[in-house]
Amino acid sequence: MAREKIVIVDDDDFMRDSLLEALNRPSLLLKGFSRGKEALIELADGSASLLLTDMRMPEMDGVTLLREARRLDPKLPVVMMTAFATVETAVEAMKEGAFDYVMKPFTAEVVDVAVNRALEHRRLLVENEFLKNELAKRFQLGHFIGKSPVMQKVFEEIRLAAPSSATVFIRGESGSGKELVARAIHAQSPRRDKPLVKVNCAALSAGVLESELFGHERGAFTGADKRRIGRFEMADGGTLFLDEVSEMDLGLQGKLLRVLQEKEFERVGSSETIAVDVRILASSNRDLEKAIENGTFREDLYYRLNVISVELPPLRQRKVDIPDLARYFLARYRQEEGSRVRDISPGAMDILCQYDWPGNVRELANVMERLIVLGRGEVIMPVQVENSLSKTPAARNGSSSTHSDTAATVYRPRPLDEVEREFVESTLRHCDGVRAKTAQVLGISERSLRDRIKRWQDAGLFPVI
Numbered sequence: 335m336a337r338e339k340i341v342i343v344d345d346d347d348f349m350r351d352s353l354l355e356a357l358n359r360p361s362l363l364l365k366g367f368s369r370g371k372e373a374l375i376e377l378a379d380g381s382a383s384l385l386l387t388d389m390r391m392p393e394m395d396g397v398t399l400l401r402e403a404r405r406l407d408p409k410l411p412v413v414m415m416t417a418f419a420t421v422e423t424a425v426e427a428m429k430e431g432a433f434d435y436v437m438k439p440f441t442a443e444v445v446d447v448a449v450n451r452a453l454e455h456r457r458l459l460v461e462n463e464f465l466k467n468e469l470a471k472r473f474q475l476g477h478f479i480g481k482s483p484v485m486q487k488v489f490e491e492i493r494l495a496a497p498s499s500a501t502v503f504i505r506g507e508s509g510s511g512k513e514l515v516a517r518a519i520h521a522q523s524p525r526r527d528k529p530l531v532k533v534n535c536a537a538l539s540a541g542v543l544e545s546e547l548f549g550h551e552r553g554a555f556t557g558a559d560k561r562r563i564g565r566f567e568m569a570d571g572g573t574l575f576l577d578e579v580s581e582m583d584l585g586l587q588g589k590l591l592r593v594l595q596e597k598e599f600e601r602v603g604s605s606e607t608i609a610v611d612v613r614i615l616a617s618s619n620r621d622l623e624k625a626i627e628n629g630t631f632r633e634d635l636y637y638r639l640n641v642i643s644v645e646l647p648p649l650r651q652r653k654v655d656i657p658d659l660a661r662y663f664l665a666r667y668r669q670e671e672g673s674r675v676r677d678i679s680p681g682a683m684d685i686l687c688q689y690d691w692p693g694n695v696r697e698l699a700n701v702m703e704r705l706i707v708l709g710r711g712e713v714i715m716p717v718q719v720e721n722s723l724s725k726t727p728a729a730r731n732g733s734s735s736t737h738s739d740t741a742a743t744v745y746r747p748r749p750l751d752e753v754e755r756e757f758v759e760s761t762l763r764h765c766d767g768v769r770a771k772t773a774q775v776l777g778i779s780e781r782s783l784r785d786r787i788k789r790w791q792d793a794g795l796f797p798v799i
């Protein structure tokens with residue numbers, strides 16, 4: 335174990351030497367100084383476990399040293415040594431955050447007890463901090479599945495981005511996990527004990543969104559019968575997540591830009607300026623560069639938001655994650671639904687892995703839920719997955735599926751080529767991958783079937799069956 339470092343400060347050489355002797359033991363690293371200034375240099379890197387200091391010293395006195403030392407390391411316990419005459423100052427020092435004080439003259443045992451208590455206190459603080467960090471990490475990334483290299487990169491980006499207050503722009507298709515990224519960043523940031531406030535910019539009209547973000551004064555508009563604080567104020571000290579920020583109206587974009595630049599704003603209907611300390615996370619499933627070109631998104635705002643960007647790849651580009659995700663949702667829904675389904679057959683898993691998941695992880699979650707709710711046996715079989723997938727509302731048009739969708743009856747406009755491709759794929763599966771049989775069923779030549787499949791596979795649109 336590393337030795338615990340104790341910094342001892344006393345201008346009286348005899349006193350300092352006696353302390354160095356009294357506390358001399360293998361587990362401790364003792365550093366003696368006659369002046370506070372020198373001690374501060376030793377304390378600057380935060381590696382000391384305890385500061386033991388005299389009260390009355392020329393140049394820098396004990397209380398000043400205490401204050402400076404705790405500014406360098408707020409968790410540093412400080413024990414003051416004081417003569418009877420300065421006892422009142424010692425009490426003052428306790429108010430300033432000293433851990434304890436001992437009165438001169440003292441015996442070796444008295445110092446020993448005070449030192450041990452202070453060190454124990456420090457150990458607990460350090461351990462608490464460590465556990466809190468571990469918990470934050472586990473809580474978030476534990477349920478955030480992704481062993482694929484692309485997701486590992488996302489996790490690394492989250493780890494790097496979390497500690498700062500920089501704005502993070504999270505992009506990814508619908509259902510790919512953008513909100514999960516926002517939560518992970520907040521949970522790993524120093525702001526984790528403060529609120530994470532979310533605003534869905536697509537769900538509210540411009541006027542409502544403005545008063546939602548900035549709040550309003552009583553009488554600011556018809557129906558404003560009370561003063562209301564906005565999300566920016568609610569998130570003070572914490573994080574504000576602007577979901578689907580691309581849908582925000584241009585006028586409001588200008589106001590948002592100002593808050594990002596100046597960290598202050600006014601409530602609707604008020605001239606009082608309010609300052610906030612809020613970290614912004616924003617997400618979009620749309621191509622913002624295109625929105626800038628079309629003039630629906632401000633370029634200056636884009637640069638403000640895009641300080642750090644995290645790009646979530648669509649699920650079809652990280653198919654190795656599908657088995658873990660499927661098993662994770664199986665465990666989760668099985669428990670929630672009290673279902674007897676306990677496993678997925680390898681064939682069923684294969685089909686899940688080959689499917690393209692246009693609705694990304696959310697679509698997979700919905701399919702698993704359906705399989706678990708409707709499952710009769712203990713093991714999910716391939717045919718059930720086939721049925722389930724043909725019913726999935728497939729968020730191909732960018733909208734996300736919900737639990738209650740009955741997709742089989744939903745009309746969804748799409749190109750004939752896509753319909754043909756899917757039909758050929760399911761026929762091929764139905765025929766156990768035998769092409770001759772498939773061609774026969776479809777009423778086309780084997781050669782024609784082969785050409786089609788090759789064309790689709792070259793374009794990355796067709797699985798290898």
Ligand SMILES: Nc1ncnc2c1ncn2[C@@H]1O[C@H](COP(=O)(O)OP(=O)(O)OP(=O)(O)O)[C@@H](O)[C@H]1O
Binds near residue numbers: 509662734
């Ligand atoms: N890697 C993952 N591991 C575990 N669960 C995930 C993962 N990615 C997404 N999910 C789950 O999938 C669902 C959709 O994720 P989320 O809401 O974060 O997506 P989104 O990108 O914000 O979607 P939208 O654009 O529609 O708002 C959530 O239930 C989420 O918990």
Ligand SMILES: [Mg+2]
Binds near residue numbers: 512513577
């Ligand atoms: Mg979302």
